[in-house]
Each structure stands twice: as C-alpha cells, then as structure tokens.
Amino acid sequence: MFISKNSLQKISVTTLLALVLVGCGSSSPQGGNDSGNNLQTESTTTQIGQNGDNSVSDTGNTGGTNTQTTSAQLSTFQTRAPAEDVTSSDSALFIAEGDKGVEVVQIGYNDRIDHELITTITGINATQLALSDDQKELYVINRQGSINVYDISNIQAPRRTKLLVAGSIQVNPVSTEGNYEFVPEQQAGLRVYDISNPSHKELISAFHEVPVYALVLVDQASKALAATGENGLALLDVADPAHITKTAEFPIDGKTLGLSVNKKTGQLFVANGDKGIKIFNLNILLDELH
Secondary structure (H helix, E strand, O other), rough: OOOOHHHHHOOOOHHHHHHHHHHOOOOOOOOOOOOOHHHHOOOOOOOOOOOOOOOOOOOOOOOOOOOOOOOEEEEEEEEOEEEOEEEEEEOOOEEEEEOOEEEEEEEOOEEEEEEEEEEEOOOOEEEEEEEEOOOOEEEEEEEOEEEEEOOOOOOOEEEEEEEEEOOOOOOOOOOOOOOOEEEOOOOOEEEEEEEOOOOOOEEEEOOOOOOEEEEEEEEEOEEEEEEEEOOOOEEOOOOOOOEEEEEEEEEEOOEEEEEEEEEOEEEEEEEOEEOOEEEEHHHHHHHHHH
C-alpha cells in the first residue's frame, strides 16, 4: 500500500497502526494477488537490450480476457484510429486506419523501440496495405477493393500516382518458389491457390478451422502466422499447401486484424484494432508457440 506524505499527516496513529497490521496480514512471498487486470496503460517506448532480445509481457487491458503473457512482446502504441492492417519498410511503418486513411510512422530500433508520426495519407478508406519489392510504392486497398498506388520515395510526402482494379497486383503471401498464393478470407478462413500457371489460378485447398484476416509466412515458408480477429494469432503448418493444419495459438486482447514481418529487424507488427499496434520479437514468439 502506498500512502503519500500529505495523506500520512492526516491519518491518526490508531488508523495508521491498523493499516500496517492489515498490510502485514495480507502479504505473501509472491506479493499477493496483484489486481493488475485494471491496468490499461500501454507503454509507447520500451527499453530493450543491445541485442534486441529483452522484452516485456503484454500489459494491455487484460480484464478477464484471454490475453497471454509473453516475453516476446517488445512494445505497443496507440494509433489515431483502429488499426486494420500494417506493413513495414526498412525505415517506416504504414498503418491502415479505415476512413482515417494511413498513418506513416518512424520506428526506432537501436537501443529502444519508440515511434514518431511522419505523416498521414487521408481521403481514402484504407483496409489493406502492401509494398512494392523496391519499397518505393505503397499499395493502399480501399473498402471497395480498388488499389491506390502512392509514390513513397519521399516518405514525408507520399504522392498518389494511379488507381488499379482489384487483383491487378500481388498483395497476398506467396510460397518461396512462387507456386502457391495464400488468400485470407476473414471469417471463412484461408484459401490456397496454385498459381504456377499464370493464366489459370487453381484452388487447391481451403482451411476453415480459424478465421484468417491476414497471414505472414515464417520458418522458410513452412509455417504461417495468421491474424484471427477475436482469437489472436494462430500458427499454421503450411509445408503442404493442400493440407494445412493449425499447430498452436496465441491469444491477444482485442481484434487481431493485420500482420507484417520486418525481415531486417526480425520483428512482427500486429494491427490490433482499437488497441493500436503491438510489436513482437518474431523468433522468441515462434519459440514459445513451438
């Protein structure tokens, strides 16, 4: 129990003794049942070690929900509006926020993980994001499925260059050899297509065990992490695209809607709906799930 100096002056000796006796009687070697479930503050800046492998547990709003504590979580921060999707370049994070557009954020990676708003892209209902291979173009998919292309060579001033029809560019994960496309179907799960013949995309499997809102391939594309909406993350075995299985799950409080892996830093970014962005050390998280 913490008592401020000013409050202590107002408490009688009898009352103070009673408080001390009660405090002694309720203590335990483990510190008692700390009601940390009431904590809703999430750190914007989290210190990590020089190797980037120190981390913190998920201290989001855990009030009776299924949030899982993990040493893999590095940081979390709030966005201007619910985060629906996320993608990352070597230098920035792009967050789709529905009718609020896209938030462009600078992420610091050296001795700490922090964030700073660079700019925003407005005038678009942004639901999904993707980057070109050279990271010079940002693809923003709107609510109707159209693809808005932005030149981001000047990260502080993204410039809209063209509008593409749905399906005109590759925005979903593709297997290492480029033969299979993994298409999230939200509540309907996941569909896998054989795209080895560009003129004839063939459905080879459908996975319905959990919803799939977004997917990233890991472990040399033999596994995949899926954002499952209300159920957090799921680890899928996709080594055989025709027979996908769920091998583990990782609950996260709120809605898990978008995922991005930064290959340069080894970090996983999770678009967590109205709880903003969560950042994980991918290798530690995979070790825990395995």
